[in-house]
Amino acid sequence: MVTLAKVAEAAGVGESTVSRVLRNHGSFSRKTRDRVMEAVERLGYVPNRIAGTLASAGSRLVALVIPSLTNIVFADVLRGASGILEESQHQAVFSVTDYDPEKEEALVAAMLAWRPTAVMLAGFEHTESTVKMLRASGCRVVELLDLDGTALDLAVGFSNRAAGAASADFLLRRGYRRIGYVGHDPDRDTRAAKRFAGFRETLGAAGVPLVDREIHAGASSVESGRSGLERLLARTPDLDAVYFSNDDMALGGYFHCLAHGIPIPARLALFGHNGLDIGRVTPQPLSTIRTPRVVTGQVAAELVVADAPSQVVDLGFELIEGATA
Amino acid sequence: MVTLAKVAEAAGVGESTVSRVLRNHGSFSRKTRDRVMEAVERLGYVPNRIAGTLASAGSRLVALVIPSLTNIVFADVLRGASGILEESQHQAVFSVTDYDPEKEEALVAAMLAWRPTAVMLAGFEHTESTVKMLRASGCRVVELLDLDGTALDLAVGFSNRAAGAASADFLLRRGYRRIGYVGHDPDRDTRAAKRFAGFRETLGAAGVPLVDREIHAGASSVESGRSGLERLLARTPDLDAVYFSNDDMALGGYFHCLAHGIPIPARLALFGHNGLDIGRVTPQPLSTIRTPRVVTGQVAAELVVADAPSQVVDLGFELIEGATA
DNA sequence: AGATTTTTTGGCAGCGCTACCAATTTCAGT
DNA sequence: ACTGAAATTGGTAGCGCTGCCAAAAAATCT
Numbered sequence: 090m091v092t093l094a095k096v097a098e099a100a101g102v103g104e105s106t107v108s109r110v111l112r113n114h115g116s117f118s119r120k121t122r123d124r125v126m127e128a129v130e131r132l133g134y135v136p137n138r139i140a141g142t143l144a145s146a147g148s149r150l151v152a153l154v155i156p157s158l159t160n161i162v163f164a165d166v167l168r169g170a171s172g173i174l175e176e177s178q179h180q181a182v183f184s185v186t187d188y189d190p191e192k193e194e195a196l197v198a199a200m201l202a203w204r205p206t207a208v209m210l211a212g213f214e215h216t217e218s219t220v221k222m223l224r225a226s227g228c229r230v231v232e233l234l235d236l237d238g239t240a241l242d243l244a245v246g247f248s249n250r251a252a253g254a255a256s257a258d259f260l261l262r263r264g265y266r267r268i269g270y271v272g273h274d275p276d277r278d279t280r281a282a283k284r285f286a287g288f289r290e291t292l293g294a295a296g297v298p299l300v301d302r303e304i305h306a307g308a309s310s311v312e313s314g315r316s317g318l319e320r321l322l323a324r325t326p327d328l329d330a331v332y333f334s335n336d337d338m339a340l341g342g343y344f345h346c347l348a349h350g351i352p353i354p355a356r357l358a359l360f361g362h363n364g365l366d367i368g369r370v371t372p373q374p375l376s377t378i379r380t381p382r383v384v385t386g387q388v389a390a391e392l393v394v395a396d397a398p399s400q401v402v403d404l405g406f407e408l409i410e411g412a413t414a
Numbered sequence: 415m416v417t418l419a420k421v422a423e424a425a426g427v428g429e430s431t432v433s434r435v436l437r438n439h440g441s442f443s444r445k446t447r448d449r450v451m452e453a454v455e456r457l458g459y460v461p462n463r464i465a466g467t468l469a470s471a472g473s474r475l476v477a478l479v480i481p482s483l484t485n486i487v488f489a490d491v492l493r494g495a496s497g498i499l500e501e502s503q504h505q506a507v508f509s510v511t512d513y514d515p516e517k518e519e520a521l522v523a524a525m526l527a528w529r530p531t532a533v534m535l536a537g538f539e540h541t542e543s544t545v546k547m548l549r550a551s552g553c554r555v556v557e558l559l560d561l562d563g564t565a566l567d568l569a570v571g572f573s574n575r576a577a578g579a580a581s582a583d584f585l586l587r588r589g590y591r592r593i594g595y596v597g598h599d600p601d602r603d604t605r606a607a608k609r610f611a612g613f614r615e616t617l618g619a620a621g622v623p624l625v626d627r628e629i630h631a632g633a634s635s636v637e638s639g640r641s642g643l644e645r646l647l648a649r650t651p652d653l654d655a656v657y658f659s660n661d662d663m664a665l666g667g668y669f670h671c672l673a674h675g676i677p678i679p680a681r682l683a684l685f686g687h688n689g690l691d692i693g694r695v696t697p698q699p700l701s702t703i704r705t706p707r708v709v710t711g712q713v714a715a716e717l718v719v720a721d722a723p724s725q726v727v728d729l730g731f732e733l734i735e736g737a738t739a
Numbered sequence: 740a741g742a743t744t745t746t747t748t749g750g751c752a753g754c755g756c757t758a759c760c761a762a763t764t765t766c767a768g769t
Numbered sequence: 770a771c772t773g774a775a776a777t778t779g780g781t782a783g784c785g786c787t788g789c790c791a792a793a794a795a796a797t798c799t
Contacts, residue, residue, distance in 0.1 A: 090552070092785055103749035108787060116746060118795095133550045138527040139473065140785035143464050143754050158493040161486070168483040171510055175521075180528070182507050185496055196500075202463040203505070225458045227415075311695045341695055347672070348697035367692075370636045370666055372673035417755055428779035433757060441776060443765095465755035468784045 091134045100128035111136060142204070151393060152200035152208045153183040154193060156278070159308065160337075162363060162382055163211065166233060169386025170209065177394045179206065188277035188308070194219045201226050207393040213238030214279045229396070231389045234380075236403055237283050244401045245389045249280045252378050252406050253287030256332055256360055259376075259408060261295050265330035265358055268292065270302040271317035271342060272334035273309040281309070281334040284362060288332055301325040309334055314341025322357075330358035330414060336365040336377055343371060343413065358414035364407070376411030416459045425453035436461060467529070476718060477525035477533045478508040479518055481603070484633065485662070487688060487707050488536065491558060494711025495534065502719045504531065513602035513633070519544045526551050532718040538563030539604045554721070556714045559705075561728055562608050569726045570714045574605045577703050577731050578612030581657055581685055584701075584733060586620050590655035590683055593617065595627040596642035596667060597659035598634040606634070606659040609687060613657055626650040634659055639666025647682075655683035655739060661690040661702055668696060668738065683739035689732070701736035 093111075097104045102121055109115040110125040117125075128134070142148045151174055155163040171181045182203065186193040194216045200208055201222060207229035215223075223230050223241060234246040260268060275282035289299055303321040305313040314333055318341065321331065333339035339361030346353050353359060353373060361368060364379025381404040388402055418436075422429045427446055434440040435450040442450075453459070467473045476499055480488040496506045507528065511518040519541045525533055526547060532554035540548075548555050548566060559571040585593060600607035614624055628646040630638040639658055643666065646656065658664035664686030671678050678684060678698060686693060689704025706729040713727055 090785095094785075097749095104785095105750080105787075105789095106748060109748090112787090116748095118747065121747080133546070135523065135526045135547070135551070137529060137785055139464055139468050139529055140754090141787070143462075143468050143756085144785075144787040146754080146787095148464065158489045158496075161489075164483045164486075164489045168510065171483075171508070175509060180507060180524070181509065182505060183496070184500060184506065185493065198460065199505070201460045204462060204464055221458070222460070226460070311692045315695050340692070344695050344697055367636045367665070370640050370669050372669055415755095418757095419755075422779095429755095430757080430759095430780080431778060434778090437757085439757095441778090443777065446777080462755055465784090466757070468786085469755075469757040471757095471784080 091132045093134070093136070096125065096128050096132055096134045099132060100124045148204045148206055149179045150203050150205040151179050151181055151390070152197075152203070152205040153181055154186060154196050154200060154208065154210050155183060156186050156188040156211050157308065158185055159310075160335075161365060162234070162335075162380070165382035166386040166389075169383035170390040171386075173387050173390035173394065179390075179394065188274070190214065190216050190219070194222075197222055201228070204228070207231060209233055209389055209393075211235070212280055213240070213244075229393050231393060233385055233389055234382075235280050235283070236401060240399070240401050242399050243389070243392050243397070245385050245392070245404065246402075247380060247404050247406045248287075249283040250287035250290075252362065252380070253284035253289075254291040255406070255408055256284070256362065256378060257288045257291035257295075260330050260332065260358065260360060260414060261292070261297060263330075263358070263414060265414075266297055267300050267327055267329045268297065269300050269321050269325060269328040269331045270333075271305075271314060271321055271331055271338055272302065273305045273313060273338065274307060275304065278309070278334070281362075285332075285334065300328055305338075309337050311337050311341040311344070314338030315345045316341070318342035318345045328357065330354075330360065333359065333361050336361040336363040336368050336375060339375055339377065339413075340365075340368065340371070343373075343375065347372075353413050360414045364409055368411070369409075373412040374409070376414035377409050379407045379409050381406065416457045418459070418461070421450065421453045421457055421459050424457060425449045473529045473531055474504045475528050475530040476504050476506055476715070477522075477528070477530040478506055479511060479521050479525060479533065479535050480508060481511050481513040481536050482633065483510055484635075485660075486690060487559070487660075487705070490707035491711035491714075494708035494713075495715040496711075498712050498715035498719065504715075504719065513599070515539065515541050515544070519547075522547055526553070529553070532556060534558055534714055534718075536560070537605055538565070538569075554718050556718060558710055558714055559707075560605050560608070561726060565724070565726050567724050568714070568717050568722070570710050570717070570729065571727075572705060572729050572731045573612075574608035575612035575615075577687065577705070578609035578614075579616040580731070580733055581609070581687065581703060582613045582616035582620075584735075585655050585657065585683065585685060585739060586617070586622060588655075588683070588739060590739075591622055592625050592652055592654045593622065594625050594646050594650060594653040594656045595658075596630075596639060596646055596656055596663055597627065598630045598638060598663065599632060600629065603634070603659070606687075610657075610659065625653055630663075634662050636662050636666040636669070639663030640670045641666070643667035643670045653682065655679075655685065658684065658686050661686040661688040661693050661700060664700055664702065664738075665690075665693060665696070668698075668700065672697075678738050685739045689734055693736070694734075698737040699734070701739035702734050704732045704734050706731065
């Protein structure tokens with residue numbers, strides 16, 4: 090293996106000189122620079138960041154602990170973050186919790202062992218032990234895509250509660266009164282649960298009851314949205330609008346209606362959440378709320394890179410009227 | 415910061431004893447084990463893997479360099495790989511190339527600085543310099559989702575060429591003769607280009623010409639599939655079947671037909687590639703080819719973890735008849 | 740030319756851990 | 770109790786790099 094010492098020897102200079110040249114830090118003459126670079130090229134030297142990190146403290150590693158990769162939402166956040174991190178010479182490390190707080194705890198512990206600059210997590214719901222570790226670690230913590238709770242350090246996203254409320258408000262203003270809900274596992278996906286809570290609260294405040302609901306036990310998917318709506322309608326045929334836990338679910342519902350000739354939104358209105366691209370290309374664009382997923386990742390990364398003080402950044406959301414409600 | 419030395423002191427034992435207990439390696443009495451663990455708990459010690467790796471060589475870091483996170487395909491591979499890696503105490507590190515070989519080169523260099531156990535890349539098309547670095551690094555290399563080319567070390571996936579050929583064969587057997595293609599940037603997505611090549615070859619062998627094609631310059635998306643089909647049909651209205659570069663594109667085409675009342679497959683047949691879940695929930699399930707994406711990630715990770723000898727693993731693919739062709 | 744400042748350079752002590760080896764303790768077996 | 774083997778333990782030399790400091794070289798000024 091080629092080490093810095095070998096490069097130094099080959100170039101006929103000291104180790105620290107090579108180190109300075111490679112990091113372009115401190116001073117050195119043009120001549121030695123060329124000599125060093127020549128040796129680096131010739132030997133095919135690749136610096137060892139493990140050693141570099143150990144010697145200098147800053148790891149420039151950012152840990153992303155996300156609930157799922159199936160859900161595009163987190164892939165979007167990852168994408169936003171990794172773009173910014175790359176620009177500033179940081180490395181993204183990630184793992185997937187499957188929406189399981191215990192697993193999150195284990196993964197955070199594993200991540201902390203790499204002494205990351207920052208750890209990014211989804212939401213505010215963590216085990217006690219996770220919080221304790223994070224606090225003790227001294228590294229920056231960013232909680233993403235949720236604002237309804239208390240932040241540990243940095244938080245970037247939007248209020249799910251408010252998004253749910255805005256969705257309800259929209260449906261009410263459109264005159265829908267017999268409203269149902271098709272959702273997925275609320276214990277795991279606490280952000281979806283918060284949206285639903287905000288949604289019901291707003292309905293309640295308007296004196297409109299939630300007529301019926303259908304909860305799929307597993308993760309959200311197009312198929313569970315489809316079958317969920319099917320079951321809901323079988324039980325309560327006279328609904329005039331359905332709120333879905335997210336766009337994947339809503340698309341499933343939309344396909345169900347298409348397949349069964351249920352006129353949308355005349356006979357039944359559909360409302361989703363997330364504003365996925367695909368929902369804008371369907372024959373009728375999906376009525377939904379567009380969430381700032383990529384930007385959330387970007388802003389989170391920027392804050393970490395800049396070592397910004399603790400703060401909560403509300404990126405808001407945007408209601409897309411669409412044509413399904 | 416709590417270090418191993420402090421734990422050793424607190425527990426009244428030597429450093430190496432703590433190290434052995436923590437790694438559960440070598441021998442130690444139950445009594446000292448308890449004493450060490452008590453100190454670890456009390457001080458909230460988290461081992462430093464940076465130091466550990468430097469001291470012991472094996473990093474247990476696996477680098478994933480993928481073209482895109484927008485395309486679910488790679489998120490699936492990531493998911494498959496990260497599941498297996500986690501089980502065996504490895505860490506996934508990733509970065510995104512945006513289908514740019516130059517960027518891939520830069521990212522591979524950055525990854526190699528972490529001395530990963532293995533580097534996983536998409537496909538066989540890499541710059542000369544990338545190949546050189548990879549070779550020199552001594553770490554395992556896995557090339558994913560492509561078999562049409564020469565592997566550097568390990569390769570896991572399926573033949574895109576064969577998938578394209580199978581798609582053409584299917585359409586021909588169904589009797590379609592006026593066939594068109596809607597695709598995306600073939601210079602970037604070389605695997606899509608290989609599918610298209612296999613597709614045309616098979617058509618050609620049957621004496622059936624490819625009537626027309628529409629290539630979108632950017633990345634694949636539902637919207638570019640929709641607009642691509644729209645343009646294709648405007649130019650060549652009498653097509654009876656269209657092959658798409660992937661399911662996202664095909665879904666866009668499907669939506670276009672739905673919106674314009676074009677009967678499927680009576681008037682126009684559609685065929686995609688990937689076998690995404692969503693394509694099975696549309697009113698008419700999409701005719702497509704299901705690719706082993708998650709399994710590709712899993713097998714790749716297993717091979718790396720087991721330090722298997724160089725080999726090529728063909729996971730094959732499965733044609734889904736669906737109802738759109 | 741000599742003195743002083745500035746730039747460039749090399750040496751070396753860690754960073755926190757693991758691997759190896761030698762020292763110590765424990766445990767059987769006589 | 771005594772010996773050899775087995776089980777435990779601690780000491781210490783790195784892993785490859787960076788940061789600090791002092792030495793050397795070059796540049797600038799009397």
